[in-house]
Amino acid sequence: MSMREKTQIIIAASAYGAFFGITATMLTLAVVGLFPPTDSTQVDRPLNTFARVDEQVIDLVQTANEAVVNITVSKKISRSVPSNLDVSENLDVSGQLLEVGGGSGFVISEDGLIVTNRHVVEDEDAVYSIVYASGQSFEAQVLAKDPVLDIALLKVDGNNLPTVPLGDSDTLRPGQTVIAIGNALAELGNSVTRGVVSAIGRRVEAGDGNGRNEILDHAIQTDAAINPGNSGGPLLNLSGEVVGINTAISSRGQSVGFAIPINDAKKTIESVVRHGRIIRPWLGVRYVPVTPRLADEMQLPVLYGALIIDGTSDDERGVLPNSPAAAAGLQEGDIILEINGEKLEDKDSLAQLVARHEVGEEIVIRFVRKGEERVLRLILDEFPIN
Structure with missing residues (x-):
């Protein structure tokens, strides 16, 4: 083959290669979206999907x-306060009812039953x-405050009031879209934020944004913004159902909020509806969950359970006086392992297991004392109001 023929073949091959290379590149760019595909419906479809979701969110928020x-929250002030008009003068508001705080809530019955956080109406x-x-x-009248969960119920007079339905928080999954509505900063009423469920089943110590901390068991973690004033407002799923009660924010990070699962609150709500007050079973111990890390640090004989401990002051006893636990003989340092055969593992706290039972019910407790497993029976009392 002559040199000229070889050159023609090489040039032809290069030309074909360049053609197919450009074609392949254009196809690749079309796939990633830099060059639009010739069929416009392929672009419209996802845009229409997003638009439909937005419309769904808008509709459920309006409802x-x-x-x-x-x-x-208003109180009668018994002193003078600085005037906003003249810093050199004091404004005499003694005896007047002034707004000193705020929170959020949601109506669950047509006759005016409202759910909020206990810390919103604590005063x-x-x-x-x-x-x-x-x-x-x-x-509004404060009907009841839950001694265990950060939940309270209020009542206003009314008929045929708009309500929001309660959903099933047990069906929540990480990544699921949720919407928080509340009185942000106690000033911006009915503010709406949107995010996802970041995690479920958290046990955290978190704040409400106003300096108060709360231990939350089994909490929903979300990145939907929960600001001071949002406390007590609903966390909704895309069906417009309440799946959580917005409760706290983490002071150590941004976009880290927590809500009480609505299923945890249903028993409280039902108790108030049926009895006019919150009836809860009471064991009467102060405890910390046993984790592998805690077991290693304290040289505990087990890797799970609830360790009964005294508090930081002399009056914070691990076993409360006159409680069912005291009557049955539980002691500080005991590690509760099971209640009626159910282990106290990560998914369940001691408080949750006790809450599943009724006042007056006898339960069987398996526990460890000084390395030895023991079993006792006790009868649960009603949680004292104080």
Whole structure:
């Protein structure tokens, strides 16, 4: 073959290679979206999907907002406070009712039963009012405060009030879209934020943004913004159902909020509806969950359970006086392993297992004392109001 023929073949091969290379590159760019495909429906489909989801969120927020309320906390002030008008003068507000805080809540019955956080309505001397998104305001009565969970129930007079349905928090999965509604910063009523379930079953110590800390068992972690004032507002799924009660934020990071699963609150709600008060079983111990790390640090004989411990002050006893635990003979340093055959593992706390039972019910407790496994029976009392 002559040199000229070889050159023609090489040039032809290079030309074909360049053609196919450019074609392949254009196909690749079309796949990644830099060059649009010729069929416009392939672009419209995902855009339409996102638009439909947005419309769904907008619709459910509009519906839920009718049942989400701002809670205002007012107190009579017995002193003078600095005036905003003149820093050199004091404003005499002695005896006047002034707004000193706020939170959120949501209506769950047509006759005006409202769920919120206990810490929102903790002050016995305060007056509480609820404000609807429409601006209507009503004075509210505090019906009950849960001694275990950060939950309280209020009541306003009304008929055929808009409500928000309760969902099933046990079906939540990490990555699921959720929406938080509340009175952000106690000033921006019915603010809406959107995020995902970051994790479930958390046991955390978190704050409400106002300096108060709360131990939360079995909490929902979400990156939907939960700000001070959002406390007590609903965490919704895309069906518009309440799956959590917004409760706390982490002071150590951003976009880390926590909510009480609504299933944990249903027994409290049912108790108030049926009995007019919260009836909870009571064991009467102070404890910390046993983890492998704690077991290693304290040289414990087991890797799970609930270790009964005294608090930091002399009056914070591990076993409370006059409690079912004290009557049955449990002691500080005992490690509770099981209740009625159910192990105290990561998914369940001692408080959760006790809450599944009824006041007056006898339970069987398996525990470890000084390396030896033991079993005892006790009868659960009603949780004392104080």
